[in-house]
Amino acid sequence: MKLGAKIIVSIMIFFSVIFLFGGYALISYFYEVTMEREVEGAIEQYQYNKFVVQANLITKGENWFAGVADGQYDISNMALDMNGTVAFLATDGSVLFSGFPAKTEFSGLFTEAEHEMVNYQFMKINNRTFLLTIGIVTHGDAAVYLITGIDVEKIQEQQAQIIRKFGVVYATAVGIGIFLIFGISFFITRPIKQLTAATRKMAEGNYGERVAEGGSDEVSQLARIFNRMAEAVDEKVQELSDSARQKEDFVANFAHELKTPLTSIIGYADRIYKKELPRDEQKKAAWYIWNEGMRLESLSLKLMDLTILNHKDFCLQEVKTNVLFRELTADVEYLMEAREVSLDCTVEPAYIEVEYDLFKTLFLNLVDNAIKAGAKHIHITGVVKKMEKGMYFVMQVKDDGNGIPKQEIKRITEAFYMVDKSRSRKQHGAGIGLALSDKIAQIHGSRLEFESDGKSGTSVGLCLKCKGVEEYE
Numbered sequence: 322m323k324l325g326a327k328i329i330v331s332i333m334i335f336f337s338v339i340f341l342f343g344g345y346a347l348i349s350y351f352y353e354v355t356m357e358r359e360v361e362g363a364i365e366q367y368q369y370n371k372f373v374v375q376a377n378l379i380t381k382g383e384n385w386f387a388g389v390a391d392g393q394y395d396i397s398n399m400a401l402d403m404n405g406t407v408a409f410l411a412t413d414g415s416v417l418f419s420g421f422p423a424k425t426e427f428s429g430l431f432t433e434a435e436h437e438m439v440n441y442q443f444m445k446i447n448n449r450t451f452l453l454t455i456g457i458v459t460h461g462d463a464a465v466y467l468i469t470g471i472d473v474e475k476i477q478e479q480q481a482q483i484i485r486k487f488g489v490v491y492a493t494a495v496g497i498g499i500f501l502i503f504g505i506s507f508f509i510t511r512p513i514k515q516l517t518a519a520t521r522k523m524a525e526g527n528y529g530e531r532v533a534e535g536g537s538d539e540v541s542q543l544a545r546i547f548n549r550m551a552e553a554v555d556e557k558v559q560e561l562s563d564s565a566r567q568k569e570d571f572v573a574n575f576a577h578e579l580k581t582p583l584t585s586i587i588g589y590a591d592r593i594y595k596k597e598l599p600r601d602e603q604k605k606a607a608w609y610i611w612n613e614g615m616r617l618e619s620l621s622l623k624l625m626d627l628t629i630l631n632h633k634d635f636c637l638q639e640v641k642t643n644v645l646f647r648e649l650t651a652d653v654e655y656l657m658e659a660r661e662v663s664l665d666c667t668v669e670p671a672y673i674e675v676e677y678d679l680f681k682t683l684f685l686n687l688v689d690n691a692i693k694a695g696a697k698h699i700h701i702t703g704v705v706k707k708m709e710k711g712m713y714f715v716m717q718v719k720d721d722g723n724g725i726p727k728q729e730i731k732r733i734t735e736a737f738y739m740v741d742k743s744r745s746r747k748q749h750g751a752g753i754g755l756a757l758s759d760k761i762a763q764i765h766g767s768r769l770e771f772e773s774d775g776k777s778g779t780s781v782g783l784c785l786k787c788k789g790v791e792e793y794e
Contacts, residue, residue: 328506336498344487352480359452359473364439366404367454367469373403374467378460403469406451410466421470422447449474512540516547528555585613635764637674642703642714642787645675649684650701657699660692668703671714671787675765683761686754687718687781694722694779705787714787719780726775734759734769 377399396418400407408419410427419425425446441454451470458467515532522530531551532544589606592598598606650666657664691699703716725733734755759769762783770782 328502328509332502333495333499337495340491340494344491348480348483348487351483352476355476355479356452356473359471359476360441363405363441363452363454363469363471366471367439367456367467370403370405370407370469371456371458371467373399374409374458374465375460378458378463406470406472408466408468408470410468412464412466417465421451427466427468443473444470446470450477509540512544516544519547519551523551523554528558583613583617586610635676635679637676637765639672639674639788640677641670641672641790642668643670645673645677645680646701646703649681652681653685653688656688656692662692662697662699664688664699664701666701668701668716669705669714670790671703671705671712672790673714673785673787675785679761679764683758683783686758690754691718691720691722691779694720694724696720696722696778705789712787712789714785716783716785717780719778721778724775724777725771725773725779727773730771730773733771 377396396409400418400420406420408421408425408427409417411417414428416427419427439454439456441452444451444453450473452473454469456467458465512532519530519532528551531548534544534548535541586609589609593603593606646666646668650664653664688699699718699720701716701718703714706713706715755769762769765783765785767784770784771779772782773779
């Protein structure tokens with residue numbers, strides 16, 4: 322059974338039972354109250370009729386009822402002065418007078434009668450219900466049973482009519498209730514149905530499916546949680562897709578990078594092996610073999626470094642920034658002069674934690690990448706900034722090279738990815754340097770941030786936790 326049907330059935334059963342018991346209680350209470358009033362009225366009538374009988378006994382004597390039994394007196398006129406329908410019975414049970422229909426049986430009433438007590442009971446006479454009050458009227462030695470009856474059939478009919486009207490009201494209320502509960506159930510279960518449909522679509526592979534959010538109830542909270550879950554799943558799937566694509570690109574690029582130098586090596590080696598070449602051509606062929614071999618060696622070393630960085634923990638040591646960068650710039654001074662590139666380095670003194678050799682590799686890769694991009698001037702800065710989580714040393718390497726197109730920035734740290742493949746290969750680049758540098762930055766608790774408009778150079782930022790010099794003074 323679906324949730325909506327369960328809600329409708331459960332609510333209808335609950336309210337039907339409550340409504341039935343409530344109606345039964347009200348109708349029963351009305352009937353009891355009405356009957357109590359009738360009983361009170363019947364007792365009052367009996368008391369009045371008893372007074373009339375006693376008055377006649379006083380005026381006519383104790384033998385008056387005996388004369389009535391012998392047929393000497395007629396008491397029908399006295400009965401006309403009484404309230405309700407009355408009957409007189411002698412102490413032996415013989416009927417002296419009865420205003421009730423013929424063949425009415427009174428024998429079962431005598432056991433209920435007592436001196437100085439008034440009893441009552443209901444009796445069906447000719448298909449009508451009477452409320453009978455029974456008592457013994459005495460005067461001296463004379464005694465007579467007095468029965469007073471009130472027709473209460475109308476009350477029974479009223480009760481039946483009320484029950485019928487209650488049935489109509491109940492049926493109408495149930496019909497309207499079903500309609501209203503169906504609407505409420507639809508309103509409550511509609512978001513759940515939307516969630517079910519969205520979940521089914523996600524199961525079929527549509528990870529971009531979302532549901533409408535609104536309100537602050539539990540279902541709305543569930544919708545918001547579902548959307549967050551869907552976003553997390555979508556992001557994870559996208560990451561897996563990107564990872565799979567990167568792996569495919571890695572394998573393809575790696576094969577391509579191996580193919581080019583291997584083709585040259587095989588070609589020149591085959592030429593040397595099969596032909597008698599002049600000394601100059603032999604040297605030229607050997608140089609090409611050596612050059613491509615060095616390129617393969619560089620590629621293998623960088624791949625090894627990248628693999629090691631993914632599977633090794635490194636110990637960071639605290640160093641002073643101005644001392645560190647002075648040593649690093651001194652190491653590239655010869656390269657700058659050979660390439661005719663100027664290098665400016667200005668850093669604020671602070672203490673940072675680094676793995677010296679790895680950080681040097683990162684520094685050299687960033688400088689080398691700027692040179693390969695055609696830069697003629699490289700400016701390195703390092704400033705200490707106070708942020709929400711503490712003090713940070715912000716390093717920036719800025720060049721005036723060719724720049725990186727904005728759409729390429731997010732991929733430049735992928736292994737073997739090259740913005741300008743022809744220029745990179747001429748300079749023995751394989752697209753691993755920045756991937757290696759970004760991994761080193763992660764080991765130091767940071768990431769490389771690139772900024773470029775694709776025309777006027779590139780800026781690479783790195784943010785490291787630091788301690789001010791004054792903390793050590």
